[in-house]
Amino acid sequence: MTVVPELTEHERAHEAAESRRGFLMALPAYLYLIVFFAIPLAIVFVYSFATRSRTGGTDLSGWNLDSYGRLGEDIVTRVVFRSFGLAMTTTIICLLLAYPFAYFVATRRPAVRGLLLVGVMIPFWTNFLVRNYAWRVLLSNDGPVSQFTEAVGLGETQILFTQVAVVIGLVYGFLPFMILPLYASLERIDPRLIEASRDLYASSWASFRKVVLPLSRPGAIAGSILVFVPSFGAYVTPAILGGDKKPLLGSYIVSQFLTARNWPFGASLSSVLIIVMLSATLVYFRAGGRNL
Amino acid sequence: MIRGWTARLLGGATGLVYLFLYAPVLLLVVFSFSADRNVGRWGGFTLEWYREFGANENVQSALAISLQVAIVSTLVATVLGTLAALALERFRFRGKKVFDALLYLPIIIPDVTMAVMMLLFFTWSLDLVDTVTGFQLRKGIATVVVSHIAFNISFVSVVVRARLEGMDQTLEQAAADLYASRWQAFRHVTLPLILPGIVGGALLALTLSLDDVVITQFASGPGSTTLPVYVFGLIRRGVTPLINAVSVVMLAASVLLVVLSLIAQRSREPGRATTE
Amino acid sequence: MASAVELKGVTKRFGDVVAVDDVDLSIADGEFFALLGPSGCGKTTTLRMIAGLDLPSAGSLTIHGEEVGPLPPNKRPVNTVFQNYALFPHLSIEDNVAFGLKMQKVAKGEVGRRVAEAIELVQLGGMERRKPTQLSGGQQQRVALARALVNRPKVLLLDEPLAALDLKLRQGMQNELKALQREVGITFVFVTHDQEEALSMADRIGVMGDAKLLQVGRPEEIYEQPVSRFVADFIGRSNFLPGTVAAASTVTLANGASIPAPTADRAAGTVVDVSLRPERVRVEQRDAAPDDVARLDGVVRSATFLGNAMVYSLGFDWLELEARLENRPSQQRFSPGDEITVWWREDAIAVVDGGSG
Numbered sequence: 066m067t068v069v070p071e072l073t074e075h076e077r078a079h080e081a082a083e084s085r086r087g088f089l090m091a092l093p094a095y096l097y098l099i100v101f102f103a104i105p106l107a108i109v110f111v112y113s114f115a116t117r118s119r120t121g122g123t124d125l126s127g128w129n130l131d132s133y134g135r136l137g138e139d140i141v142t143r144v145v146f147r148s149f150g151l152a153m154t155t156t157i158i159c160l161l162l163a164y165p166f167a168y169f170v171a172t173r174r175p176a177v178r179g180l181l182l183v184g185v186m187i188p189f190w191t192n193f194l195v196r197n198y199a200w201r202v203l204l205s206n207d208g209p210v211s212q213f214t215e216a217v218g219l220g221e222t223q224i225l226f227t228q229v230a231v232v233i234g235l236v237y238g239f240l241p242f243m244i245l246p247l248y249a250s251l252e253r254i255d256p257r258l259i260e261a262s263r264d265l266y267a268s269s270w271a272s273f274r275k276v277v278l279p280l281s282r283p284g285a286i287a288g289s290i291l292v293f294v295p296s297f298g299a300y301v302t303p304a305i306l307g308g309d310k311k312p313l314l315g316s317y318i319v320s321q322f323l324t325a326r327n328w329p330f331g332a333s334l335s336s337v338l339i340i341v342m343l344s345a346t347l348v349y350f351r352a353g354g355r356n357l
Numbered sequence: 358m359i360r361g362w363t364a365r366l367l368g369g370a371t372g373l374v375y376l377f378l379y380a381p382v383l384l385l386v387v388f389s390f391s392a393d394r395n396v397g398r399w400g401g402f403t404l405e406w407y408r409e410f411g412a413n414e415n416v417q418s419a420l421a422i423s424l425q426v427a428i429v430s431t432l433v434a435t436v437l438g439t440l441a442a443l444a445l446e447r448f449r450f451r452g453k454k455v456f457d458a459l460l461y462l463p464i465i466i467p468d469v470t471m472a473v474m475m476l477l478f479f480t481w482s483l484d485l486v487d488t489v490t491g492f493q494l495r496k497g498i499a500t501v502v503v504s505h506i507a508f509n510i511s512f513v514s515v516v517v518r519a520r521l522e523g524m525d526q527t528l529e530q531a532a533a534d535l536y537a538s539r540w541q542a543f544r545h546v547t548l549p550l551i552l553p554g555i556v557g558g559a560l561l562a563l564t565l566s567l568d569d570v571v572i573t574q575f576a577s578g579p580g581s582t583t584l585p586v587y588v589f590g591l592i593r594r595g596v597t598p599l600i601n602a603v604s605v606v607m608l609a610a611s612v613l614l615v616v617l618s619l620i621a622q623r624s625r626e627p628g629r630a631t632t633e
Numbered sequence: 634m635a636s637a638v639e640l641k642g643v644t645k646r647f648g649d650v651v652a653v654d655d656v657d658l659s660i661a662d663g664e665f666f667a668l669l670g671p672s673g674c675g676k677t678t679t680l681r682m683i684a685g686l687d688l689p690s691a692g693s694l695t696i697h698g699e700e701v702g703p704l705p706p707n708k709r710p711v712n713t714v715f716q717n718y719a720l721f722p723h724l725s726i727e728d729n730v731a732f733g734l735k736m737q738k739v740a741k742g743e744v745g746r747r748v749a750e751a752i753e754l755v756q757l758g759g760m761e762r763r764k765p766t767q768l769s770g771g772q773q774q775r776v777a778l779a780r781a782l783v784n785r786p787k788v789l790l791l792d793e794p795l796a797a798l799d800l801k802l803r804q805g806m807q808n809e810l811k812a813l814q815r816e817v818g819i820t821f822v823f824v825t826h827d828q829e830e831a832l833s834m835a836d837r838i839g840v841m842g843d844a845k846l847l848q849v850g851r852p853e854e855i856y857e858q859p860v861s862r863f864v865a866d867f868i869g870r871s872n873f874l875p876g877t878v879a880a881a882s883t884v885t886l887a888n889g890a891s892i893p894a895p896t897a898d899r900a901a902g903t904v905v906d907v908s909l910r911p912e913r914v915r916v917e918q919r920d921a922a923p924d925d926v927a928r929l930d931g932v933v934r935s936a937t938f939l940g941n942a943m944v945y946s947l948g949f950d951w952l953e954l955e956a957r958l959e960n961r962p963s964q965q966r967f968s969p970g971d972e973i974t975v976w977w978r979e980d981a982i983a984v985v986d987g988g989s990g
Contacts, residue, residue: 076689076690078703079688079703084448084449085450087447087448087449087450087453088448088450088452090443091440091444091445091450091456093437093440094437094440094441094456094460094514095452097506098459098460098463098507098510101478101503101504101506101507102474102507103459105474105475105477106462108474108478109470109473112477162374162377165370165371166371166374168367169364169367169368169371170371181371184378186615186619187612188378188382190564190612190614191382191611192564192608192610192611194585194604195382195385195611196381198588198600199381199382199385199604201592202384202385202397202601203381205395205397207398208396208398212397212398237377237378237381240374240377240378294467295467295468298467298468298469298470299469300469300571301570301571305589305592305593315467315571318469318470318473319571328477331473332473335470339466342465342466343462343465525717525719527715527716527717528722530706530715530719531720533686533705533706533707534684534685534712534781535707535733535736535780535781535784536736536737537736545732546721549723550722550723
């Protein structure tokens with residue numbers, strides 16, 4: 066009869082070794098993100114409580130809420146509401162364009178589906194700046210769009226440097242972000258569910274509304290967040306296609322650092338933007354979404 | 358399941374979306390060969406603007422800097438992002454949840470705020486280095502690379518994790534059962550199976566690095582202007598046919614990366630158990 | 634006889650859940666041993682502990698006398714055929730089979746020779762260069778077998794090896810596996826939830842239920858002398874007649890009748906169930922049954938034609954019984970409503986502990 070060894074210790078040692086191994090693998094990225102992401106994030110919050118010195122520098126010694134107080138100013142609320150409205154418009158247009166598209170693609174044969182999807186992936190990977198610039202060219206005075214509208218007798222188009230141009234640019238830039246998650250959720254719907262609803266006396270419209278639409282909601286929500294977030298803080302598109310007269314949040318924040326040189330105020334705007342975005346994402350994850 | 362006029366309607370809408378997606382860039386390509394100085398007008402075929410692209414020293418140096426930044430940041434981010442993905446998908450460890458959340462943040466946060474973060478961080482930290490050691494460091498290519506790595510790690514890890522998630526874990530157990538050590542199992546089974554994911558993640562990182570304007574602008578100093586930042590500055594001053602040509606070159610680079618990433622994705626799905 | 638695998642007090646906990654509870658088991662060298670039980674009973678975890686894929690929380694696990702409890706899988710002289718085969722999709726058949734030998738740094742020439750041998754053994758000659766996805770389920774299974782056997786393990790572990798195959802193929806593979814095991818003479822331990830598979834292939838069976846090893850024995854023993862209602866119910870089908878032990882070798886059934894039964898050493902008054910297999914139930918027209926045996930009068934409730942047999946549901950005022958009569962030309966048939974008498978031979982029944990266990 067041999068002595069039966071107690072093995073729980075081996076088990077524990079094994080788990081400790083595994084845990085150590087995992088931690089060590091995560092460590093480089095972990096440290097990197099703490100130093101070059103978490104700390105910068107914290108610094109933004111710290112700066113948002115600081116004071117702008119007369120020379121445009123930042124005085125970190127006297128902590129105050131002055132910058133946050135300025136958030137209530139008319140100019141700021143106008144910028145925020147304008148950006149919000151623009152981002153909402155962009156999101157809704159993307160949703161309206163992407164839904165029939167994604168639905169059509171999801172209901173094709175697999176081979177066709179793959180091909181159609183690649184067609185969406187290519188613009189997704191195409192340089193963002195170039196895609197915005199393309200619209201600058203199209204919409205320019207005397208540019209192709211204007212030439213076209215003149216030729217058909219509608220007169221010159223003058224939408225460059227307006228909010229319409231910005232929305233066009235944003236939709237163009239972020240449409241793939243809406244299509245891909247929408248497609249993913251539509252493609253996952255078992256076609257037998259639709260057949261079952263038809264069998265249970267639903268018209269094709271009713272079966273779409275009662276079956277397809279609710280089941281594709283996670284994709285629509287994910288897509289909306291993916292479009293809304295970068296649209297709300299967009300900088301490049303408004304800078305290329307929009308005018309200077311009606312600033313949007315992104316350019317307004319940038320101008321606090323590059324031209325107005327009021328870093329504490331820019332930092333407080335950034336902090337608010339970050340908190341709004343994080344809450345939106347958190348709400349989405351809490352609601353059970355996982356498509357990000 | 359969808360037939361008749363509904364399908365035709367949907368098909369029509371799909372066609373219009375494609376037109377919307379492709380017509381602008383295709384027209385841009387066409388106009389880059391137009392001799393007319395007005396960027397949106399056809400004035401006969403010319404390669405003049407591409408010649409100017411080749412001759413313009415500012416463009417050339419910005420291109421060189423862009424490539425350096427993209428390659429270095431992609432390499433580092435791919436290694437760190439892959440390790441992070443492996444740790445998160447295959448191990449349990451302390452602080453895992455915090456790490457997971459931290460890894461998501463750079464994806465969620467808007468470019469502009471990330472740019473602000475980098476500006477303030479480098480201002481503060483270079484100041485700190487100055488007061489502590491007396492070294493007067495300035496923002497430059499290194500700070501741009503650092504900021505690109507910071508957002509690219511997250512994107513690489515997301516892509517690699519998706520691949521790892523789809524891989525049958527019993528394959529690793531089978532390797533261990535067949536006398537492979539941890540390292541051998543990784544080297545001979547896991548790595549070859551997730552390689553397309555790693556390549557895909559690296560290509561995405563490369564694309565994002567070559568795409569970025571605002572973060573780079575805020576993290577760069579004199580002498581570290583990348584091509585997108587340079588072109589962005591040019592556009593703000595007014596459009597010229599030269600920008601058309603530069604844009605088309607950047608477009609070509611993007612298309613090359615897409616093709617490469619599609620090839621990476623085409624390679625076989627990770628080892629799902631195949632049963633009939 | 635030397636033990637190939639020996640478990641003493643082996644327990645596995647996952648958090649608060651006890652997956653395997655204090656299992657003692659000895660598997661002989663060269664034996665074809667089956668671990669049988671419903672899903673979630675702990676049989677796969679037991680197998681995984683032998684393989685080293687899970688570590689025991691307590692107890693001792695030896696392979697050919699050597700304690701292996703804390704050893705990782707790559708340091709154990711056992712190999713596994715995984716449920717879904719877990720063939721490496723990026724490697725050819727040949728490279729899959731060679732994997733274990735290469736990891737052990739076996740000389741190149743020998744690797745080639747042994748791989749060829751193993752592929753020959755499972756009759757997959759000519760398939761060497763194919764990828765696993767190009768093979769059928771049955772062929773993949775053979776690759777998995779070759780990949781494990783080429784290492785000449787002391788014990789081969791098989792996790793539901795036939796579950797992924799369709800019925801016809803499964804029956805063919807049962808015979809092949811059995812023949813293969815005789816040919817190579819290696820101890821096979823396989824896990825299954827399919828009782829027929831276990832009964833037809835194994836030299837001995839260990840029945841597991843709810844994390845515990847309930848009974849170990851030859852297939853006939855398990856079937857004829859189940860130790861509990863659970864085992865009797867899980868292996869084949871069975872009727873249970875509630876009763877109490879009256880005296881040694883006598884049970885008083887719930888209707889008051891006393892019958893002779895193997896009560897073992899149970900004390901008088903113990904609540905028991907008498908297990909009676911449907912195919913052991915004899916059915917006669919009322920009063921045509923012999924007089925000197927235990928008998929019950931009842932009525933045919935329903936009759937189901939199964940081709941090779943008839944299954945009757947028989948009603949009594951205190952219970953229902955299922956009877957299965959082979960479809961032989963001489964066999965009398967009954968219809969619902971017929972008044973019948975059932976009886977059984979004394980050695981047709983087993984006594985198990987009563988209650989719902």
